[in-house]
Amino acid sequence: xxxxxxxxxxxxxxxxxxxxxxxxxxxxxxxxxxxxxxxxxxxxxxxxxxxxxxxxxxxxxxxxxxxxxxxxxxxxxxxxxxxxxxxxxxxxxxxxxxxxxxxxxxxxxxxxxxxxx
Amino acid sequence: xxxxxxxxxxxxxxxxxxxxxxxxxxxxxxxxxxxxxxxxxxxxxxxxxxxxxxxxxxxxxxxxxxxxxxxxxxxxxxxxxxxxxxxxxxxxxxxxxxxxxxxxxxxxxxxxxxxxxxxxxxxxxxxxxxxxxxxxxxxxxxxxxxxxxxxxxxxxxxxxxxxxxxxxxxxxxxxxxxxxxxxxxxxxxxxxxxxxxxxxxxxxxxxxxxxxxxxxxxxxxxxxxxxxxxxxxxxxxxxxxxxxxxxxxxxxxxxxxxxxxxxxxxxxxxxxxxxxxxxxxxxxxxxxxxxxxxxxxxxxxxxxxxxxxxxxxxxxxxxxx
Numbered sequence: 001x002x003x004x005x006x007x008x009x010x011x012x013x014x015x016x017x018x019x020x021x022x023x024x025x026x027x028x029x030x031x032x033x034x035x036x037x038x039x040x041x042x043x044x045x046x047x048x049x050x051x052x053x054x055x056x057x058x059x060x061x062x063x064x065x066x067x068x069x070x071x072x073x074x075x076x077x078x079x080x081x082x083x084x085x086x087x088x089x090x091x092x093x094x095x096x097x098x099x100x101x102x103x104x105x106x107x108x109x110x111x112x113x114x115x116x117x
Numbered sequence: 118x119x120x121x122x123x124x125x126x127x128x129x130x131x132x133x134x135x136x137x138x139x140x141x142x143x144x145x146x147x148x149x150x151x152x153x154x155x156x157x158x159x160x161x162x163x164x165x166x167x168x169x170x171x172x173x174x175x176x177x178x179x180x181x182x183x184x185x186x187x188x189x190x191x192x193x194x195x196x197x198x199x200x201x202x203x204x205x206x207x208x209x210x211x212x213x214x215x216x217x218x219x220x221x222x223x224x225x226x227x228x229x230x231x232x233x234x235x236x237x238x239x240x241x242x243x244x245x246x247x248x249x250x251x252x253x254x255x256x257x258x259x260x261x262x263x264x265x266x267x268x269x270x271x272x273x274x275x276x277x278x279x280x281x282x283x284x285x286x287x288x289x290x291x292x293x294x295x296x297x298x299x300x301x302x303x304x305x306x307x308x309x310x311x312x313x314x315x316x317x318x319x320x321x322x323x324x325x326x327x328x329x330x331x332x333x334x335x336x337x338x339x340x341x342x343x344x345x346x347x348x349x350x351x352x353x354x355x356x357x358x359x360x361x362x363x364x365x366x367x368x369x370x371x372x373x374x375x376x377x378x379x380x381x382x383x384x385x386x387x388x389x390x391x392x393x394x395x396x397x398x399x400x401x402x403x404x405x406x407x408x409x410x411x412x413x414x415x416x417x418x419x420x421x422x423x424x425x426x427x428x429x430x431x432x433x434x435x436x437x438x
Contacts, residue, residue: 060355067354068354
């Protein structure tokens, strides 16, 4: 038995288009190293040079966020299911608009501060 | 209390109801494991977002950012827009909502009924087009006020000051709090309050895992985490897929008579997971979870009937939470 890993669309260029690949490893870090040996470049998209999970990547073991299970040190067992997803918050539209609003919010806050003086 | 001076005063104070049929059975002599539902659909516009909308508007009034007759700009088609539309109407503001043109007609009708104006961003352009539209509007109208729920401390504070104390008052033996993760306001505010008051409280997040179409274009180098989010408030975080969310939403109405939207189904799925873990560990648990809204706005998806596979297909590509 192995560990099943679900790959998001955006990363399937590394897996030859495969939605699901299999790998082995006692920890998430080991699993990603194993996957990278067959799907070169995949690990670098998920893990920073400093060796932490990329901020905008979420990885789940059996539907639970690995950041609360030890992150790259999270223990894995045969038969586990790992899902990789891009971070999305508050729905796609909220996500899309957020950056624009943050800029606007900063601008109005600055203007209010000027007006208050 | 059952009498209020106005609808705004009737915000919050929602019932907490036990789920005797959905709570797991424990072996003889083992401590009880109980599920409790916080019925946020009992708020004035029918969702938990009324709390945040009211607090955000009040905070903006107090700081002088929002003055009588001002225009509020809100780029959402969801419950926050509906809540803000009601609050804006009663407090004397104009609300302009920006939303993709492919949202459901219920949403458009509800917002217009509450008096909001709507600017549609072209669906064809996807999220890039939505960003462009939002930028364009904010540049053209620098005097319009954006409350920005993802980074507005009043969003989380609403739950720190109301949802959290209500839960502790009604359920002093609470061991777990489970809620949805969107703007993160509910979990941050309620979670912080409960962590201060209850030793060993578990704060559990349930986030929706949508169909692939939703993530299809998402670039992991340009992701987004709301400014309000502080991972140290959470104990655990679950990702719940469409099928599990639909299954639990149906179970909730079939078994306990609570008719809720699909985000509540996702939350119930996580609540049941921690409840069953407590049973296996032989531990007492009082698991309180949030019913975000009723199911009315989602009936047109058709996902309340038919097979689970059909429901999953009906919701593919939709932001069901």
